Amino acid sequence: MAADAPRSNFIRHIIDADLASGKHQQVHTRFPPEPNGFLHIGHAKSIVLNFGIAEDYQGTCNLRFDDTNPLKEKVDFVNSIQEDVRWLGYDWEGKPKYSSDYFDRLHGYAVELIEKGLAYADFSTQEKMREMRGTLKEPGVNSPYRDTSVAENLQIFADMTAGKYKDGEVCLRAKIDMASPFMVLRDPVIYRVRFVHHHQTGDKWCVYPMYDFTHCISDAIEGITHSLCTLEFQDNRRLYDWVLDNISIDCHPQQIEFSRLNLQYTVMSKRKLHLLVEEGKVSGWDDPRMPTIAGMRRRGYTPSSVREFCHRIGVTKMDNQVEMSMLEACIRDELNHQAPRAMAVIDPIKIVIENYPDGESETIAAPNHPNDESMGVRELPFSREIYIEAEDFREEANKKYKRLVLGKEVRLRNAYVIKAERCDKDAEGNVTTVYCTYDADTLGKDPADGRKVKGVIHWVAAATALPAEFRLYDRLFQVPNPGAEEDFFSTLNPQSLVVRHGYAEPSLQHIQVEQAYQFERIGYFCADSKDSSATALVFNQTVGLRDVWSEGDAN
Structure with missing residues (x-):
């Protein structure tokens, strides 16, 4: 079960008053999804609210499928919903309930x-x-x-x-x-x-x-005390009450409405999510760009980060658009403390260290986390040829550029100081190989003669590097509120997925699915749960190291 600290809101105030007055002896809530698609982050808010309240008040929360429209429903959706609820850290008593039971x-x-x-x-x-x-x-x-x-x-x-x-x-x-x-x-x-x-x-x-006929009666049959739903059902409460007032049933739950979650740069309408899948605009319901729980899980979000996001946005009656950066901040804050470090190069050029002994190699100890010694260290192979990022080298640059430049020095993370001497280019003028020298006395320290090296770049040894595919994700749409557009397809971001082919350090050979890593100087990544294997590594970028959208650096 999830173990998050209770957050006060107006619904909890109502429940506190009901318990204090003796109106109810025990809280009984429900989460009633329609099995006509995968759950999204808006449903996560409802899950956290309904199951969280039941948990905090030592009550019960039912999982009940609103299966009154079999034309659009599938068993696959039923199964995915159960998996998502459990992944978020919640469970229910006995078997799931169905409106069709009644x-x-x-x-x-x-x-x-x-x-x-x-x-x-x-x-x-x-x-x-x-x-x-x-x-x-x-x-x-x-x-x-x-x-x-x-x-x-x-x-x-x-x-x-x-x-x-x-x-x-x-x-x-x-x-x-x-x-x-x-x-x-x-x-x-x-x-x-x-x-x-x-x-x-x-x-x-x-x-x-x-x-509207089914929902209220199902609530009453199950003895629900507080029927929590989003604001679009506010007027429907009148029908909810009318039905229960006019049939011979003893229980009359209280419907309480709260604002739904509207997240910027995506859509939360199931109909529009269906269209994205059916029209092939995404690879499926679990595409890491989708706001579905399955998509977020595949991208590398954790249950605790999703719950924390739901707590941070709170429960009110005021509709608003939540910035995507709030969601990303939750996972970034968590992974900064918990994710071990590793090195990967997603757009490689080769470095040849000409004065490093040909045919020799060594291993360099590197911490798995700079601020947590309990995570231990890993061994990085090092030899004459390595890969670095193409953007980490320039033939000429101003003083603000702190990476590798011809005739200047830079430090390799956890390793030596190197100096660029010359480079080779292909027919199009792109740099393919940079020839360098290294200072053998600078392993993990500045040169002995007192010269300071400010720039630090990451690398992987060419001989042991693991070929890998890196999937870099951005906002699915180019506008904050694509759902308001008549042709919302026209606002899709063509750069929402960029695929790069590079190399990862050998410690990642047997990476576990959903295990997060910070690839130093790049961002947080996890192995793709569908496409990655020990022989064909595929990494999904969960989130960048910093919020470039809020900083104004986005395209």
């Missing part, structure tokens, strides 16, 4: 509403019902089927259930108030005909309840 009882409550004259069968087309519904400024118009007798409505609903009507031919509507200022109360549909195989109930049903 289909028989839900059907009975629909019959009860018909018997009370509070529900009726409607043969109007969807287009006609939209017209009759009215607008925010004008009341709706009663359906011509609204006054059908109870007996006839009962028979039609029975025939619907028996499969005697086609998809979309008829639906069951609650009879509330077509003049209500709240659109959700204008005789909403509560059941529809749908001939589709259900992943839990098979072909037992051809009528399925709507979310």
